[in-house]
Amino acid sequence: MTTSPPSPVAPWRATVLTLFPEMFPGPLGVSLAGRALASGIWSLEARDIRASATDKHRSVDDTPAGGGPGMVLRADVLAAAIDAAAIDPERPKLLMSPRGRPLTQAFVRELAAGPGPLIVCGRFEGVDQRVIDARSLTEVSIGDYVLSGGEIAALVLIDACVRLLPGVMGKLESGTDESFSDGLLEYPQYTRPQLFEGWTIPDVLTSGDHAKVAAWRRAQAEALTEARRPDLWAEWQGRDGREQRGTGQKEPKSTTDG
Numbered sequence: 001m002t003t004s005p006p007s008p009v010a011p012w013r014a015t016v017l018t019l020f021p022e023m024f025p026g027p028l029g030v031s032l033a034g035r036a037l038a039s040g041i042w043s044l045e046a047r048d049i050r051a052s053a054t055d056k057h058r059s060v061d062d063t064p065a066g067g068g069p070g071m072v073l074r075a076d077v078l079a080a081a082i083d084a085a086a087i088d089p090e091r092p093k094l095l096m097s098p099r100g101r102p103l104t105q106a107f108v109r110e111l112a113a114g115p116g117p118l119i120v121c122g123r124f125e126g127v128d129q130r131v132i133d134a135r136s137l138t139e140v141s142i143g144d145y146v147l148s149g150g151e152i153a154a155l156v157l158i159d160a161c162v163r164l165l166p167g168v169m170g171k172l173e174s175g176t177d178e179s180f181s182d183g184l185l186e187y188p189q190y191t192r193p194q195l196f197e198g199w200t201i202p203d204v205l206t207s208g209d210h211a212k213v214a215a216w217r218r219a220q221a222e223a224l225t226e227a228r229r230p231d232l233w234a235e236w237q238g239r240d241g242r243e244q245r246g247t248g249q250k251e252p253k254s255t256t257d258g
């Protein structure tokens, strides 16, 4: 199922292997990602793993060797599905998995800069280890919790990548000046009305003094990061000391995102 028209320049593409292709593009069919999909900035192919089943029951899973609850996706069926996708060898081959490499903004930027991944969505108790090894799948986790399947995780990964593709966001800088992009959480945002239930917008933001606005935002971003994410704060302080000494403030952010 290809859900976008062909584009003259090779677009970023995602090839998803799933037992539930009807879950795609799902939420990626609307707003920024949906418009970019319709205009051919990226393309999406959701392929049904079950199409590679060979027995008369079209079975894709079986009980775990060694016993235990649940079912495991079969190595032979999944390998056949990966091979049938016939992707370019330079494209990353990912498996959504809670024990994988954490999906960070840096990892997202790396994936967005490439040709776009093949993404295998697990189900049940997971997939047979031999297909992970035999097809050199890179396991990727979206966080320390367990989902019922890899599809929502794949949607998260694709969404995070697509918004960074050239031409997807209104202003180029809106992809670089936000939470995580320089190691800090984002400063608070405000928009009209000026007065909301007795709450005003901080004066500095309406002062028209760009240097003061930038300094305020930086201070807010630092305070938030220190209070909420000691892990990011420690990392940023280390990096700030080594690499960022003497560099300027964050640029004002576009408010046109979305």
Ligand code: SAH
Residues within 6 Å of the ligand: 095, 096, 097, 098, 099, 120, 121, 122, 123, 124, 125, 126, 127, 140, 141, 142, 143, 144, 145, 146, 147, 148, 149, 150, 151, 153
């Ligand atoms: N028994 C496995 C969990 C299986 S959950 C374990 O304990 O590791 C079923 C599928 O959901 C997984 O194969 C994976 O594709 C997906 N999944 C679940 N949690 C995920 C997460 N945090 N990140 C990415 N994928 C996840």
